[in-house]
Amino acid sequence: MTPDIFLFWLLTIVTLGGGLAVILMTNPIYSALALVFTMVGIASFFITLGAYFIAGVQLIVYAGAVMVLFVMVLMLFDLKTEIAAFTRGLFTGALKIFSVGVMGGLIVGAIMMSAGSLDENIAKVNPEIEASMSPDAPTKLLGQALFSRHIFGFEALGVLLLVIAVGTVALSRSRGGTHAKQ
Amino acid sequence: MLNSEVFLDIGLNHYLIVAALLFSMGMAGVLLRRNVIVILMSIELMLNAVNLTLIAFGKFTNNVDGQIMVFFVMTIAAAEAAVGLSIAVTIFKKFREVNIRFFEHLKG
Amino acid sequence: MIQDKNFIKEADVPLGGVIFLAVFIAIFGYILILLARFIGGRRKNNSSIKRDVYECGIPGQEKKDTKVSVKFYLTAILFILFDIEIIFLYPWSLTFREFISSGSGGPIFFSMMIFLGIFIFGLFWEVKSKALEWH
Amino acid sequence: MGKDLFEISVNGIKLILIFLMMVQAVPILVWLERRGSAFIQNRFGPNRVGPLGLVQLLADAVKFLNKEDFAPDKAVKTLFYAAPIFALIPATLAFCAIPMSVPLTIGEYTFRIQGYDMNIGIVFILGVSSLAAYTILMAGWGSGNKFSLLGALRASAQIISYELALGLSIVGIIMLYGTFNLTEMVNAQQGLLQFTALGHTVQTSWLPNWGIFYQPLAAIIFFAATFAESNRLPFDLAEGEAELVAGFHVEYGGFKMLMFFIGEYGHMMLASALMVTFFFGGYLIPYATPETVHSWVHATLIESPVGANILTTLLHFISFNIKFAVFLWIFIQVRWTLPRFRYDQLMDLGWKTMLPWALGNTIATAAVIYFVA
Numbered sequence: 001m002t003p004d005i006f007l008f009w010l011l012t013i014v015t016l017g018g019g020l021a022v023i024l025m026t027n028p029i030y031s032a033l034a035l036v037f038t039m040v041g042i043a044s045f046f047i048t049l050g051a052y053f054i055a056g057v058q059l060i061v062y063a064g065a066v067m068v069l070f071v072m073v074l075m076l077f078d079l080k081t082e083i084a085a086f087t088r089g090l091f092t093g094a095l096k097i098f099s100v101g102v103m104g105g106l107i108v109g110a111i112m113m114s115a116g117s118l119d120e121n122i123a124k125v126n127p128e129i130e131a132s133m134s135p136d137a138p139t140k141l142l143g144q145a146l147f148s149r150h151i152f153g154f155e156a157l158g159v160l161l162l163v164i165a166v167g168t169v170a171l172s173r174s175r176g177g178t179h180a181k182q
Numbered sequence: 183m184l185n186s187e188v189f190l191d192i193g194l195n196h197y198l199i200v201a202a203l204l205f206s207m208g209m210a211g212v213l214l215r216r217n218v219i220v221i222l223m224s225i226e227l228m229l230n231a232v233n234l235t236l237i238a239f240g241k242f243t244n245n246v247d248g249q250i251m252v253f254f255v256m257t258i259a260a261a262e263a264a265v266g267l268s269i270a271v272t273i274f275k276k277f278r279e280v281n282i283r284f285f286e287h288l289k290g
Numbered sequence: 291m292i293q294d295k296n297f298i299k300e301a302d303v304p305l306g307g308v309i310f311l312a313v314f315i316a317i318f319g320y321i322l323i324l325l326a327r328f329i330g331g332r333r334k335n336n337s338s339i340k341r342d343v344y345e346c347g348i349p350g351q352e353k354k355d356t357k358v359s360v361k362f363y364l365t366a367i368l369f370i371l372f373d374i375e376i377i378f379l380y381p382w383s384l385t386f387r388e389f390i391s392s393g394s395g396g397p398i399f400f401s402m403m404i405f406l407g408i409f410i411f412g413l414f415w416e417v418k419s420k421a422l423e424w425h
Numbered sequence: 426m427g428k429d430l431f432e433i434s435v436n437g438i439k440l441i442l443i444f445l446m447m448v449q450a451v452p453i454l455v456w457l458e459r460r461g462s463a464f465i466q467n468r469f470g471p472n473r474v475g476p477l478g479l480v481q482l483l484a485d486a487v488k489f490l491n492k493e494d495f496a497p498d499k500a501v502k503t504l505f506y507a508a509p510i511f512a513l514i515p516a517t518l519a520f521c522a523i524p525m526s527v528p529l530t531i532g533e534y535t536f537r538i539q540g541y542d543m544n545i546g547i548v549f550i551l552g553v554s555s556l557a558a559y560t561i562l563m564a565g566w567g568s569g570n571k572f573s574l575l576g577a578l579r580a581s582a583q584i585i586s587y588e589l590a591l592g593l594s595i596v597g598i599i600m601l602y603g604t605f606n607l608t609e610m611v612n613a614q615q616g617l618l619q620f621t622a623l624g625h626t627v628q629t630s631w632l633p634n635w636g637i638f639y640q641p642l643a644a645i646i647f648f649a650a651t652f653a654e655s656n657r658l659p660f661d662l663a664e665g666e667a668e669l670v671a672g673f674h675v676e677y678g679g680f681k682m683l684m685f686f687i688g689e690y691g692h693m694m695l696a697s698a699l700m701v702t703f704f705f706g707g708y709l710i711p712y713a714t715p716e717t718v719h720s721w722v723h724a725t726l727i728e729s730p731v732g733a734n735i736l737t738t739l740l741h742f743i744s745f746n747i748k749f750a751v752f753l754w755i756f757i758q759v760r761w762t763l764p765r766f767r768y769d770q771l772m773d774l775g776w777k778t779m780l781p782w783a784l785g786n787t788i789a790t791a792a793v794i795y796f797v798a
Contacts, residue, residue, distance in 0.1 A: 003306050008192045012200050019204050019227055023211040028220050035223050042230050047305045049241045054249050056548030057377050061256055064555025065373050066263050069366040073267050074219060075566050076363055077274045086214050096213040104206030111198045126244045135544035135606040143381030145246045147398050157257050158408040161371050164261040165412045168367045169421040171268040172360055257374050264367040307541040311440045312514055319510030326680035327494035362578045369585045376592040383600040399795045422776050
């Protein structure tokens with residue numbers, strides 16, 4: 001029972017618990033904080049999977065920026081615990097839960113079926129990372145791949161972010177703004 | 183079925199199943215909840231489940247493209263959350279209460 | 291003796307230590323609060339005025355929800371967008387020297403300068419469009 | 426976490442010791458602050474309780490413990506109590522990643538004088554310290570008070586805006602050292618200042634090879650941004666203004682208030698430790714590399730190898746603490762010398778001056794590395 005196996009099961013419980021809490025909590029602020037918990041759990045999953053830089057990015061971008069926006073918006077428009085948190089109608093609700101269960105079951109079944117299809121002779125640990133002595137080998141690998149083969153995608157994202165920045169400012173200045181001239 | 187081998191050596195399937203469960207939770211959240219902001223959060227949860235699958239495949243096939251894909255998915259997810267929330271805010275200003283059924287009254 | 295390189299490879303990111311420390315601090319903080327509640331003085335005067343919301347002495351006039359300006363969430367959105375552009379800078383700055391030494395530094399440098407150009411244009415537009423005006 | 430049980434337990438105790446060291450350092454810093462401010466304002470400061478008022482802080486802690494544990498009616502209980510607990514976590518997690526001395530080798534074990542060695546040092550510290558905005562939002566929302574909510578939103582908006590400038594100034598540092606790992610950064614700052622420009626190397630004889638000489642602008646921006654991160658003056662708009670009284674912790678009293686202080690001082694300690702590690706050579710003694718110090722100690726002072734190891738580690742730990750104390754004093758000094766910003770000046774400074782300057786610094790560093798070095 002080496003530590004990192006125990007760690008995996010601990011993280012599974014934390015992340016899946018957080019995921020459930022996001023859906024079941026009636027007060028949206030509690031579900032937002034549960035989502036922060038899930039994000040940190042997924043960042044720890046990335047660490048156990050060896051993608052250290054992506055775990056750092058997940059912590060900074062998701063847990064540190066996107067969720068702060070969610071919590072801030074929820075607090076700005078203080079939504080009390082709503083009465084009608086879930087969809088009305090017992091039958092439609094049950095139908096939805098049933099369809100989600102079927103989909104989840106199909107995915108898990110597909111995973112179990114394709115258990116052995118991944119050929120086993122892939123080295124347990126990435127040879128390039130193992131070879132280089134510097135601690136930043138995994139991130140350097142990522143950087144080299146990102147800027148040698150995926151430069152176009154990287155530039156396209158730069159333009160996308162500019163478009164979003166302009167869009168949200170225009171959207172927020174629409175007539176709804178509290179300071180807008182009604 | 184619960185022999186110790188399943189519990190002890192963590193393979194690719196364990197990560198995929200965890201990601202699948204997270205994905206179905208996100209989908210259930212989108213279907214069941216009425217508050218626009220909680221629906222956006224469930225979409226974030228689904229996107230994170232996809233990220234987890236990408237990274238798991240990246241590790242077990244020693245290929246770094248999975249991590250680059252996660253990079254791009256994160257950017258798009260953050261952009262989507264930003265735009266989605268500003269729409270939800272404009273709705274809140276008009277109808278003083280954020281609920282999914284107000285979306286039909288949007289013009290244009 | 292002092293600085294052997296391969297020592298770093300042993301556990302790249304000791305996640306166990308991080309989780310253990312976080313849990314320990316949470317328990318430590320919780321015990322502190324319980325301690326303060328247990329040792330703290332008994333509630334002699336528990337009038338409703340005391341438990342009212344603190345408004346510099348004036349009894350609270352209105353409910354909690356207020357009209358709060360839109361600037362806060364706009365800053366948060368712009369923060370996310372510019373934060374992602376900074377995140378792209380990290381792997382670039384790490385591998386910048388390797389790319390130069392391996393000869394192909396030119397395209398990397400100029401592609402990042404284009405990216406930073408877009409970043410600066412976005413920031414310039416935000417400043418000019420008075421989106422961040424905290425009047 | 427360690428090869429066998431002994432090493433794991435040592436690592437665990439080390440983590441707890443670093444956390445307790447931070448919690449213990451807060452009363453000393455508060456005492457230093459009150460005496461320092463008294464010295465500046467030409468008065469005495471606490472000197473009644475015990476010699477030079479040192480026990481005053483212990484008395485304050487006991488007084489805080491005796492305070493009644495009060496929560497207003499409108500407060501959201503769980504968030505109200507979760508906020509002070511969560512205030513301690515980010516600063517300590519980040520502080521434990523900072524190398525404080527040379528690794529100590531006793532027998533076949535090698536212990537590092539730092540909580541844990543991360544191969545993504547800086548990114549982990551940035552990620553964890555970006556979680557600090559939640560404790561403020563939780564406190565603001567949890568105390569159910571309209572003013573504390575407004576104070577919390579202002580404080581978190583301020584922290585967010587300055588995190589951008591912080592992130593960008595760190596890019597310059599990563600380009601300089603070419604690594605995320607803090608131990609590698611400190612090792613890169615050994616010896617004397619030398620750099621290669623257009624082919625030939627320039628060697629100075631008396632300047633140590635510290636980061637401040639390569640990246641002065643990044644150091645200034647980083648230092649100013651960390652002031653805003655820890656809500657220290659002149660950036661403490663959250664609780665400074667007249668109508669906000671005490672900002673997000675207006676409804677807190679007794680020990681919960683003290684925990685917010687511990688969080689704030691924790692961020693202050695983290696900021697000064699990072700300044701020392703990035704720009705002032707971490708635990709290195711200015712003109713000597715760890716090997717020369719070890720051989721000097723082995724030759725002159727102690728014969729036994731284990732003793733020499735311990736002494737070299739101790740010397741480096743003392744050099745780290747001296748630089749650390751200098752920066753803590755600067756943090757306290759600035760509080761009593763600079764006036765407070767208005768809120769729109771504060772946000773303008775963050776978005777319209779520090780961010781462009783940090784961008785300019787990144788572009789300039791990249792250009793110098795590409796064209797010159």
